[in-house]
Amino acid sequence: MTDVSWQNRFADSMMRTFSPPLAMLVRGEGCYVWDDQGTQYLDFLAGIAVNSLGHAHPEVVAAVTQQIGTLSHVSNYFATPPQIELAERLKRITGAGDEGRVYFCNSGAEANEAAFKLARLNNKGHRSRIISLHDSFHGRTMGALALSGKPHMREAFEPVPGGVEHIDSTIKALEATIDNTVAALVLEPVKGEAGVIDLPAGFLKRARELCTEHGVLLIIDEIQTGVARTGAWFAYNHADILPDAVTIAKGMGGGVPIGALVTFGWASELFRRGQHGSTFAGNPLVTATANAVLGVIERDDLAANAARRGQQLREIILAFNSPLIDEVRGRGLLLGVGLTEPVALKLGAAALANGLIVNAANETSIRIAPPLIVGDAELADFTERFGRALGSL
Incomplete structure (x- = not known):
């Protein structure tokens, strides 16, 4: 050409x-x-x-080659070994542990769509508010766009799904907002699309405290920051906290399209059968590749x-x-x-x-x-x- x-x-x-x-x-x-x-x-x-x-990378090439020649896709009516292996691995490296659950999808935006649905399920006591941050970015699908704190991205597509409020990235704004009417707080630990903007010191710890106090889901979007990129498996590790849910994609697949929502503790009980799904998600090709990627990251x-x-x-x-x-x-x-x-x-x-x-x-x-x-x-x-x-x- x-x-x-x-x-x-x-x-x-x-x-x-x-x-x-x-x-x-x-x-x-x-x-x-x-x-x-x-x-x-x-x-x-x-x-x-x-x-x-x-x-x-030779180990990614080998994983893709071996799996595509064995079994590439079976739909969500069946389980496969690499799918279960990856789910167990994600529960371990995220810190979700035995009570954790994993939902696989195909991208970061899809992971955040699943997180949006999870937030809506935390509605005991008529919780109706979902809080996100100004200048944040969570994806371009409609739910993820509603979470994103960039009005110019939403304007052409209004009305986007409702119930989302955006606040300043300050501890003062956090303390003034989080109460028993809030279903979830969704945030990036570093705002990547905004120019790699750090949250204030102590923000994540205070968010964790307030969310625990008020029964609010703390959902951390680690699409860009996760999978060892910031020098730890996840950016929340630097603050020595655990979220109630974390969204993962990008670096997990090393180039193949994969995403995941991992839930912790009580958040793992919110979804019920039939409330979410995807045809391609978690197929053996992408999960085998992700296992290879995460295996190399951990080993090396x-x-x-x-x-x-x-x-x-x-x-x-x-x-x-x-x-x-x-x-x-x-x-x-x-x-x-x-x-x-x-x-x-x-x-x-x-x-x-x-x-x-x-x-x-x-x-x-x-x-x-x-x-x-x-x-x-x-x-x-x-x-x-x-x-x-x-x-x-």
């Missing part, structure tokens, strides 16, 4: 819901991808925190690698001493570079021109989320490529 042909074919065939593609990528290996012209890129976005083990302690490499990456970025760089936010290998001027799009384009894939989350924020396998060589390469991009502005 020539540049013109694929761009025209894309424009003529694809729904206009996305911006024009930046390149035609044709293969990947480790932390690198190549386009149709043979240009190599250092991938420090990992498919938006999806490719936990990078590209074409990639959570510790994310913590160490994330700190190194933070230091590398700040060491540029660029007047354009204001701060580095986030944790582990989910970082947001706050800029002093609205040039994130230009910086993202300059990075791409220098063979580096990062993401302009908004006009003043660059999001960085490399594969969890990143090492010294990739960090050195990042330093060179990002430095050239900064210097070109």
Whole structure:
């Protein structure tokens, strides 16, 4: 394909819901991808925190190959070994334990749709309110969109499902809002789509206290932050709390579409047979792949690698001493570079021109989320490529 042909074919065939593609990528290996012209890129976005083990990891390839040649799909009328294995693994790594339950789905948005339904089921005492945070993002399906605290995303689709209120991400707002009329509090521990914005210190602990006091479900959206990305299995581990439910997707599948809602304790008793379901969810192909991904993360302690490499990456970025760089936010290998001027799009384009894939989350924020396998060589390469991009502005 020539540049013109694929761009025209894309424009003529694809729904206009996305911006024009930046390149035609044709293969990947480790932390690198190549386009149709043979240009190599250092991938420090990992498919938006999806490719936990990078590209074409041999154990992921082996898991997919073995399972697709054995049994790929059977519907939810039947169980399969990898499905049960993954459910048990998720109960263990989330901390849900023996009382936990797992619902599989196909994406992060679907996981949050299931969480929305779970919230509605916590209606004893006529609870009608679901609380979320301003500037949060939980997906683009209608329920997930209702949870998202970004009005400009909802406007074209109003009315979205009701009963959701959005509050500021402050402990003061939390204390003024959570009471016995609230069914659930839904939050991201780090607001990824907002530019990797951290919650205030102590926010999660206070949320846990208030939700316990008032019988409110604490539902934590770990779609982007989960699966070792922040240097622990889940971001709530850093606050030493457990939620009542957690939503997981992205990095769990290492590139295959999978999501999950994991419930804890009393929240596991809310759903009843027939109240939710999905044809493709939890099929043996995706669950076998997720087992392989999570197995490698655990065996190689990639959570510790994310913590160490994330700190190194933070230091590398700040060491540029660029007047354009204001701060580095986030944790582990989910970082947001706050800029002093609205040039994130230009910086993202300059990075791409220098063979580096990062993401302009908004006009003043660059999001960085490399594969969890990143090492010294990739960090050195990042330093060179990002430095050239900064210097070109």
